[in-house]
Amino acid sequence: MTTALTDSELGVRRDTDRVEANRRAIRIWLGVVLFTLFCLVLVGGATRLTDSGLSITEWKPIHGVIPPLTVQEWEEELELYRQIPEYQQINKGMSLEEFKVIFWWEWGHRFLARIIGLVFAIPLAYFWVTGRIEKQLKLPLLGILALGGLQGFIGWWMVSSGLTQRVDVSQYRLATHLLMACFIFASCLWIMRGLARHSDEPAPAASSQRFAGILVFLIFFQIYLGALVAGLDAGFAFNTWPLMDGALIPGDLFAQSPAWLNLFENPKTVQFVHRIGAYVLLAAVLYHMIHSLRAGAKTTHARRSVVLFVLVCVQAMIGIITLVMQVPIFWGVVHQGAALVVLGFAIAHWRGFYGEIPPQPDSIRA
Known part of the structure; x- marks a missing residue:
């Protein structure tokens, strides 16, 4: 009734x-x-x-x-x-x-x-x-x-x-x-x-929300490094992986003076830093996934951390393919597009910890 x-x-x-x-x-x-x-x-x-x-x-x-x-x-x-x-x-x-x-x-x-x-x-x-x-x-x-x-x-x-x-x-x-x-x-x-709508599940750990924000920052920074690589056409040189110019740490990284200028204007240094940035990001996303799964494997937040890790792995593989093939247009565009996909999912993952924006019906006209 x-x-x-x-x-x-x-x-x-x-x-x-x-x-x-x-x-x-x-x-x-x-x-x-x-x-x-x-x-x-x-x-x-x-x-x-x-x-x-x-x-x-x-x-x-x-x-x-x-x-x-x-x-x-x-x-x-x-x-x-x-x-x-x-x-x-x-x-x-x-x-x-x-x-x-x-x-x-x-x-x-x-x-x-x-x-x-x-x-x-x-x-x-x-x-x-x-x-x-x-x-x-x-x-x-x-x-x-x-x-x-x-x-x-x-x-x-x-x-x-x-x-x-x-x-x-x-x-x-x-x-x-x-x-x-x-x-x-x-x-x-x-x-x-x-x-x-947001899941009402709690964060896997107290640090999960903060670390998700750190991942977003790292992704932005990696995109910035990639833009420097593109601006210097640095991807067209040193097209081997995992070695670069025949070594894990190539020489002449700080050939220009002052030394800090190499981080922005030396193509070899800029590409090397972009590679290191990728390794750091991959390690950070892996840590976030493992920590989330251990603290709350069945939560939506933990499942999203797995998806984010997979996306970063795919992007890393695309980056390697783009490099060793000497940046063909197709793979270069795919690499840039995949970076935006990774950023977008990381933003959605981070936003998921905050819940839905509280509605304000009184501020909407009848």
């Missing part, structure tokens, strides 16, 4: 259902944003590997949406490219058809970045105006939107470093650009994960 609900209870149920429906819509929206960001990072990796990043020498946030449509416009773009050192020192004599290949990679990367801005901003405005966003989510979502705008500026700041004196972009600016993309990706995932 069922008991009729009071008006107050019905009101609470309606509020709960409304909040859950709004949260589901926001999760779907953020999922689309994450997928688009993932695609953007892949295209960005391919743009770097094909040396296409300097093919568009002007920053036109609005007008740049339209690519060259006539032979004359294509010739104008090529003439602009002929003015920079990369063409004069590396690609001198490049034909128009060859130029179109690198142009389309860079144009596609910029176009996809603009699309992400719309994919994020338009639904955000709709959810905001219609009162579907809880008060506690407004500032974080606005912050991500601001970071997206900043990322566009960082992208041009990166490209501009290769237009006057260098034949490529600065590895420092490239690393900043990639890290910002990863931070935006992680922020979207953190919020999306916080709006989903």
